[in-house]
Amino acid sequence: MQLKVYNTLTRKKEVFQPIKAGQVGMYSCGPTVYKPAHIGNLRAYVFMDELRRILEYNGYKVKSVMNITDVGHLVSDGDDGEDKMSKSAVATGKTPLQIAEEITARFMQDVDALNIKRPTLCPKATDNIAEMIAVVKALLDKGYAYQTEDGIYFSVEKFAGYGKLSGVKLEDQKHGARVEVNSFKRHPIDFALWKKAAPNHLQQWDSPWGMGFPGWHIECTAMSRKYLGETFDIHTGGVDHIPIHHENEIAQAECWLGHKAVNYWMHCEFMLIDGGKMSKSLGNDYTVADVAARGYTPMELRYLYLNVQYRQKLNFTWAAMEAAKSAYSKLCNLLLAHKNSNVQTDREVLDGYRQKFEEAINDDLNVPLAMGVLWTMLKLPKSNDVYKLALEFDKVFALDFDKVKEVESPALVIPEDIKAIAEQRLQARKEKNWAESDRLRDELAQKGYAVKDTPNGYELVLKQ
Ligand code: AMP
Ligand code: ZN
Numbered sequence: 001m002q003l004k005v006y007n008t009l010t011r012k013k014e015v016f017q018p019i020k021a022g023q024v025g026m027y028s029c030g031p032t033v034y035k036p037a038h039i040g041n042l043r044a045y046v047f048m049d050e051l052r053r054i055l056e057y058n059g060y061k062v063k064s065v066m067n068i069t070d071v072g073h074l075v076s077d078g079d080d081g082e083d084k085m086s087k088s089a090v091a092t093g094k095t096p097l098q099i100a101e102e103i104t105a106r107f108m109q110d111v112d113a114l115n116i117k118r119p120t121l122c123p124k125a126t127d128n129i130a131e132m133i134a135v136v137k138a139l140l141d142k143g144y145a146y147q148t149e150d151g152i153y154f155s156v157e158k159f160a161g162y163g164k165l166s167g168v169k170l171e172d173q174k175h176g177a178r179v180e181v182n183s184f185k186r187h188p189i190d191f192a193l194w195k196k197a198a199p200n201h202l203q204q205w206d207s208p209w210g211m212g213f214p215g216w217h218i219e220c221t222a223m224s225r226k227y228l229g230e231t232f233d234i235h236t237g238g239v240d241h242i243p244i245h246h247e248n249e250i251a252q253a254e255c256w257l258g259h260k261a262v263n264y265w266m267h268c269e270f271m272l273i274d275g276g277k278m279s280k281s282l283g284n285d286y287t288v289a290d291v292a293a294r295g296y297t298p299m300e301l302r303y304l305y306l307n308v309q310y311r312q313k314l315n316f317t318w319a320a321m322e323a324a325k326s327a328y329s330k331l332c333n334l335l336l337a338h339k340n341s342n343v344q345t346d347r348e349v350l351d352g353y354r355q356k357f358e359e360a361i362n363d364d365l366n367v368p369l370a371m372g373v374l375w376t377m378l379k380l381p382k383s384n385d386v387y388k389l390a391l392e393f394d395k396v397f398a399l400d401f402d403k404v405k406e407v408e409s410p411a412l413v414i415p416e417d418i419k420a421i422a423e424q425r426l427q428a429r430k431e432k433n434w435a436e437s438d439r440l441r442d443e444l445a446q447k448g449y450a451v452k453d454t455p456n457g458y459e460l461v462l463k464q
Helices: 039-057 084-092 096-113 129-141 170-175 216-228 239-257 288-293 298-306 318-339 347-361 367-377 384-397 416-430 434-446
Strands: 004-007 012-015 023-028 061-066 145-147 151-154 191-196 212-214 232-238 262-268 271-273 314-316 449-454 457-462
Touching: 004 262, 023 039, 023 216, 039 061, 039 232, 039 262, 039 271, 039 288, 039 298, 039 347, 039 384, 061 216, 084 096, 129 145, 129 151, 129 191, 129 212, 129 216, 129 239, 151 239, 191 216, 191 239, 212 216, 216 232, 216 239, 232 239, 239 262, 288 298, 298 314, 298 318, 298 367, 314 318, 318 384, 318 457, 347 367, 347 384, 367 384, 416 434, 416 449, 416 457, 434 449
Parallel strands: 023 061, 023 232, 232 262, 271 314
Antiparallel strands: 004 012, 145 151, 151 191, 191 212, 449 457
8 A cells, every 4th residue: 555645845745655665764853952842842753653653564664863952953943042952051050961861861751651662763963063064064165155253154045946845935035024133144044054152152062163063954964864874765843844944954965965865854733732832931831741740641642642633733722631531541441342352353344444544544644534443443343353453553553552451431630720710700600790700611611611500519521
């Protein structure tokens, strides 16, 4: 069966064709290890994992490389502001190396807890500085880069293909609203390959241009080529990487190598929280630990991720998390019932489900549709054969179907902030402030809860 994937570069679903028969090289932009990953970041890695598992299900041998960015990612994603690592070091009184080690270890714990297969290789940026310097040097020698007072910059006007991934036009950028802060650049969106460091800068290395540190984009270009070769199959990341980071990676790599460097670019859409942006200031940049503190397991979280296809936005709410918990427990109970039955199921019936499952995962990773196939299959008369096929599907889902045991249907856990709104509404009703009570009912509905008034007060349920 053919695997089709959506290629951001061509804006089309394409039949996946590897460079080497039976093998796939894939590179994923990894975490910047200055603070713990939130559940939005982790969506990008669950997507990376699903892609790998689906490739493996299709019989490919996958070499997966994910970098660890431990230097050079500035707070703006461009060339302005402080290095995220240094900023975090100053704020915590630790060294960038200490922070990188702690955060990487924590990230790997989350990766393991969520059943994300560890990539074949996870190179650190700071272990590959010499390789980055070599690429910068080559780009300078070929005339694609220039030196300024504060670093080495890539000249976007030298690359005719600039903008092909995101559709950005150089002319619009020149006259657009973007404020130019670095007066040394020849074009506002020229980007740093190497930055010269002030003497007190925390992370710096010797280079042909003096002490300095690499730009964020050059890291991925140097490391992906080192570990996957000049042209490789798939490059992944979040959609936020399309307009700057990946556009710049394409420019550097193609100018350096003189040919196309990646065949398929695949991007995961964002996770939203309560329909909005996840941010520290709103206190909603939840980690796996925050989710666990509210009583949800990593497998329930993974179940929630898998129920939205990677190119759709995923709106995280506590009500959705609660619904995922309840669905996952039902799923496990059903699986267990099939496991414990000795009845057999016709081969053709099972083959039909297998076929539908494979069609779904091979249609641009439509995992939610594949999950629907599983739910329908579980309605069959209880049979150990059904359980065995579900275990095959779990090579893709990775939801621990081999560990199922009977669980009680979980009681609904109402988060404290939801309870507080319901209490305010009760108070408004006592004061006969119907407008306020209606407003609070709407607010609860927006967060996924319905409130039913009872003689003793109220009852909260999940909104249908
Ligand atoms: P960073 O550590 O900031 O470089 O981000 C790590 C990964 O998480 C990148 O692939 C981002 O595109 C992705 N990412 C960041 N925020 C979100 C979000 N809210 N939803 C999904 N992916 C995200
Ligand atoms: Zn990258």
